[in-house]
Amino acid sequence: MENPVAFMDGKDVPCSAFSSEEAPVSDVPGTSFRRESDSLGDSKLTGDVSGATAGIDTKPKSIHRAKIWSGEVENLYRFQQAGYRDEIEYKQVKHVDMVERWPETGFVKKLQRRDNTFYYYNKERECEDKEVHKVKVYAY
Numbered sequence: 001m002e003n004p005v006a007f008m009d010g011k012d013v014p015c016s017a018f019s020s021e022e023a024p025v026s027d028v029p030g031t032s033f034r035r036e037s038d039s040l041g042d043s044k045l046t047g048d049v050s051g052a053t054a055g056i057d058t059k060p061k062s063i064h065r066a067k068i069w070s071g072e073v074e075n076l077y078r079f080q081q082a083g084y085r086d087e088i089e090y091k092q093v094k095h096v097d098m099v100e101r102w103p104e105t106g107f108v109k110k111l112q113r114r115d116n117t118f119y120y121y122n123k124e125r126e127c128e129d130k131e132v133h134k135v136k137v138y139a140y
Contacts, residue, residue: 060138
């Protein structure tokens with residue numbers, strides 16, 4: 001590392017040093033920083049914070065059980081069958097931007113479980129009427 005520079009936060013506590021190359025920050029996915037030098041030899045810190053909100057854990061405020069079947073209940077059923085609360089948690093855990101869906105119906109097509117095995121779903125309804133009351137609907 002050439003000429004490491006320690007940056008200070010608001011409490012005058014040294015933060016990690018940066019090199020002239022990009023160094024990803026592991027706490028927040030999609031965030032990276034690098035030191036750039038201009039023609040006068042001064043260096044400045046530049047960064048990319050795209051996707052920074054993906055690392056924030058979003059917690060539901062309330063929960064209730066589904067009473068009747070709908071497209072939303074169908075998709076929640078599929079996420080919960082694969083071991084996730086809903087699409088938000090799936091995206092946080094698996095670090096994906098989009099979930100594969102059937103274009104005809106909009107239902108979830110494929111999900112990856114936490115143990116990295118896949119669940120494949122049909123185009124048609126899979127949540128039977130007797131299973132609807134088991135689906136949890138979260139409000140944020």
